[in-house]
Amino acid sequence: MTARSVLVGDVSGWWEASLRAVWCPGEVAEGVGGVVIVRWVTGFLDSPSREAEPFWEAVTGWSLSSRRAGGRFATLVPGRGDACLRVQVVGEGPARAHLDLHVDDIGAAAERVMGLGADAVADLGDVLVLRSPAGIVFCLVSWQGERVRPAGGDSVVDQLCLDVPAAVYEPEVEFWSAVTGWPVRATDLPEFSYLQRPAGMGLRLLLQRVGGAAAGVHVDFACTDVDAEVARHVGCGAEVVRRVPGDWTTLRDPLGREYCVTGRRPLST
Structure with a gap:
C-alpha cells in the first residue's frame, strides 16, 4: 500500500472543507522511499474571511495576485524574487498559518515523510495534507521552479x-x-x-x-x-x-x- 492510497476518507473539520474547495484534484505520480528534497517552502495565512488581506499587503509590501479556486486563494507577490507567502479563505475556524513543502515527487515524499512519523489528513489530488508527530499541519505540493529568495529592505x-x-x-x-x-x-x-x-x-x-x-x-x-x-x-x-x-x-x-x-x-x- 502506498502513502497516497491511505490518504482517503476519515477526514473531518475545517481542513477538509476548506482545502477541497481551494485545490483542484489532479494526477500526481507516485514514488517510493528515498530522501525528500524540499525545493521551496511557502507560508499560508488561513483565514475565515478576506478582512486581513489588505493588512498583509501593507506590512509585506507585496501585491496580491489574481484570485483562484473561486476566489478563495491568492499569492502575495514580491517585487523581486519568488513568492513564499499565500492567503486562503477557509470559511471557518480561527485565523492561523500552515506551511507547504514544495517537492519534485509528492508520492515519494509522502512515503518518506509518513515513514518518519507524519499522519495522513487528506489527499486532495495535487496537494497532500499531513500532520507532524506534534500536530503541526503541513502540505506537500509540486515544485514549480521557485528558487529566488524575495529581496529585503528594512x-x-x-x-x-x-x-x-x-x-x-x-x-x-x-x-x-x-x-x-x-x-x-x-x-x-x-x-x-x-x-x-x-x-x-x-x-x-x-x-x-x-x-x-x-x-x-x-x-x-x-x-x-x-x-x-x-x-x-x-x-x-x-x-x-x-x-x-x-x-x-x-x-x-x-x-x-x-x-x-x-x-x-x-x-x-
Whole structure:
C-alpha cells in the first residue's frame, strides 16, 4: 500500500472543507522511499474571511495576485524574487498559518515523510495534507521552479516559527530536520533552535519550545529596527501582544492571528 492510497476518507473539520474547495484534484505520480528534497517552502495565512488581506499587503509590501479556486486563494507577490507567502479563505475556524513543502515527487515524499512519523489528513489530488508527530499541519505540493529568495529592505518575511509543546520538542525538531534534510542549529536562547536552510531558500524554519499543549505555526518578520517596524505594523492595524526588548515583539493581525517582528537582520541566513 502506498502513502497516497491511505490518504482517503476519515477526514473531518475545517481542513477538509476548506482545502477541497481551494485545490483542484489532479494526477500526481507516485514514488517510493528515498530522501525528500524540499525545493521551496511557502507560508499560508488561513483565514475565515478576506478582512486581513489588505493588512498583509501593507506590512509585506507585496501585491496580491489574481484570485483562484473561486476566489478563495491568492499569492502575495514580491517585487523581486519568488513568492513564499499565500492567503486562503477557509470559511471557518480561527485565523492561523500552515506551511507547504514544495517537492519534485509528492508520492515519494509522502512515503518518506509518513515513514518518519507524519499522519495522513487528506489527499486532495495535487496537494497532500499531513500532520507532524506534534500536530503541526503541513502540505506537500509540486515544485514549480521557485528558487529566488524575495529581496529585503528594512523588513522582510523571514521565517516560519513552528510552535512545539515542550514535552515533544526534541523529537519534533528531529522530525523536521529529517523531513527537510536541513541541519539543526542552536540559538542564544534555549527555547529556540532552527534548521539551516539552503542558499536562496525563501523562508527559514525556526522551532520554539512552548508551554501549551497545542502546536502551531506563525510568521516572523526580520527588520533593521524592531520599534520602528512594530510602530509601522500597528499603524496598519496590528495589536501588540508582548514585547521582548532587544529580541522580538508579538503582534496580532486584524483577525487575531499572532505573528512576530524580530531583530534578525533582513536576508540573514
